Amino acid sequence: MARFVVLTKILLFCVVAIGSQHACFAAAEIKESSDTQKEEKLTASKAGDDHAQPATVPDASDEPVITSHSVTVGKTKLSYTTETGMLPLLKNDGTAKASMFYIAYTLDGGDASRPIIYCFNGGPGASAVWLHLGGLGPKRARVNPDATLPPPPYKLVTNEHTILPYADLVFIDPVATGYSRPTKDEKAEQFFGKRPDIEAMSEFIVLYTTRHHRWGSPKYLCGESYGVFRAAGIAEYLQDQHGMFLNGLLLVSGLVDFGTIRTGSTNDLPYSIFLPTLTAVAHFHNRLPTDLQQNLQDAMRESRTFASGEYLAALFAGDRLEDGKRKQIASKLSRLTGLSADIILENRLRISPSMFRKKLLSKEGLICGRYDGRITGRDGDPSGSYPTFDPSYMAALGPLAATMNAYVREELAFENDLPYKALAGVRPWKFEENTYSSTAADLGSAMSKNPHLKVLVMTGQCDLAVPPDAMRFSIDHLEIDPAIKANVSFTEYTSGHMMYLNLPDLKKLGQDVSEFINASK
Numbered sequence: 001m002a003r004f005v006v007l008t009k010i011l012l013f014c015v016v017a018i019g020s021q022h023a024c025f026a027a028a029e030i031k032e033s034s035d036t037q038k039e040e041k042l043t044a045s046k047a048g049d050d051h052a053q054p055a056t057v058p059d060a061s062d063e064p065v066i067t068s069h070s071v072t073v074g075k076t077k078l079s080y081t082t083e084t085g086m087l088p089l090l091k092n093d094g095t096a097k098a099s100m101f102y103i104a105y106t107l108d109g110g111d112a113s114r115p116i117i118y119c120f121n122g123g124p125g126a127s128a129v130w131l132h133l134g135g136l137g138p139k140r141a142r143v144n145p146d147a148t149l150p151p152p153p154y155k156l157v158t159n160e161h162t163i164l165p166y167a168d169l170v171f172i173d174p175v176a177t178g179y180s181r182p183t184k185d186e187k188a189e190q191f192f193g194k195r196p197d198i199e200a201m202s203e204f205i206v207l208y209t210t211r212h213h214r215w216g217s218p219k220y221l222c223g224e225s226y227g228v229f230r231a232a233g234i235a236e237y238l239q240d241q242h243g244m245f246l247n248g249l250l251l252v253s254g255l256v257d258f259g260t261i262r263t264g265s266t267n268d269l270p271y272s273i274f275l276p277t278l279t280a281v282a283h284f285h286n287r288l289p290t291d292l293q294q295n296l297q298d299a300m301r302e303s304r305t306f307a308s309g310e311y312l313a314a315l316f317a318g319d320r321l322e323d324g325k326r327k328q329i330a331s332k333l334s335r336l337t338g339l340s341a342d343i344i345l346e347n348r349l350r351i352s353p354s355m356f357r358k359k360l361l362s363k364e365g366l367i368c369g370r371y372d373g374r375i376t377g378r379d380g381d382p383s384g385s386y387p388t389f390d391p392s393y394m395a396a397l398g399p400l401a402a403t404m405n406a407y408v409r410e411e412l413a414f415e416n417d418l419p420y421k422a423l424a425g426v427r428p429w430k431f432e433e434n435t436y437s438s439t440a441a442d443l444g445s446a447m448s449k450n451p452h453l454k455v456l457v458m459t460g461q462c463d464l465a466v467p468p469d470a471m472r473f474s475i476d477h478l479e480i481d482p483a484i485k486a487n488v489s490f491t492e493y494t495s496g497h498m499m500y501l502n503l504p505d506l507k508k509l510g511q512d513v514s515e516f517i518n519a520s521k
Helices: 009-014 034-047 129-136 194-211 226-242 269-284 296-320 323-337 341-346 353-359 391-410 440-449 468-476 503-520
Strands: 065-073 076-090 096-107 116-120 139-141 156-158 168-172 219-224 248-252 366-368 376-378 454-460 488-493
Touching (some): 076 194, 116 226, 139 391, 168 194, 248 503, 296 323, 323 341, 376 391, 454 468, 454 503, 468 488
Parallel strands (some): 219 248, 454 488
Antiparallel strands (some): 065 076, 139 156, 366 376
């Protein structure tokens, strides 16, 4: 068969900002704060903003390509079927407004009772290749075991840690990404927004489920980065609009409330949320005092306690903070981040991830990665204000883009002349709100209406794009019944945003997913 330390409520006013301050996870990178926009615009422009419609858009009416394969996991050989194709998004009159590309893996010999996971990345503007060939599928792009970049050419290897043994997998490319495109005379921009995106992805899931007779299967969503934001909205939409109740959500390195990571003149909350992650990265690079270097978890515990208490109170005081107290806070921040107290004072006690990446290893001429702060690169502009690039992003982009283009043609026999867009320019993205955009209420609603819905929050300790405590804060503020909130579990990994690229973390991820599915199906 082929398819988120409790913070006082007085501080919640911080999570307010005008809608124009919203920024997408442009070019698949979540924006850190307003002082990083210059850096990120340079990256985003490389993804392209050309939505002109080529003449070779795959026709969703074409039959999908079916191929047979096998993979050895442990000592067990698994035979599976791959289905590669397009599904239509339909207008009210029944005509197609877009064709959405997918690759589905179905274990041979299974039936409709076998779990199925619908997988997608974020951006917005990212295809599903990151999760797909990064670590979940039966094949993965070869990167160095520590997630650093190997020399080209790049190759696929068997993924013995694939999660295919536990569930069938469907990897979905949102419209304008991968091979997914609007149909002739339709505008891609109609899909560029919080609600249109949620609706389009949901309609795909419903159609795939129907065509492949999977309504009786335990169903899951796996979203990464902005895909977590998306997954929360999809879960509620599927329940309310289609009566499709899910068994679980796998939420990878994401958020459901932009107010937890986007700073502004009235929002100091993200500085507190990011601090433990800065500590983890500084610890990896041996930049903490000797006592903190001895044990990462002890260092993180001290950082979280300070972040949610004394530090947050100091930020809340703003200009009322006395000079002596300001210097005391700066000294403690220096201890927890490896940055000099002078730099911290110059920045009014506010350490943006971008500044941290630029300054932590500046004496060595290095910058830290955004997706993974462990990974470093040579600073191309030492006198500049921003990191010139993200070495951890480049370590993933090259291998994944190259192997996907070869894999889909050479092994999956899907031929098309369109460029496969691992990243696509999908701006402007419409959030449709005058506050920091959020799908936290969607998540809380979905969980309350379906008290059996389980949630696994998966985060990377060195993720300088979306820190683990962003989701912890959001989950702590869902305002749902404690018995339902108990359905949420957290697991952390030693690396960053795409933890599956780090081989030890990939092994752990497979085990975590297996246990989660067994407990929720």
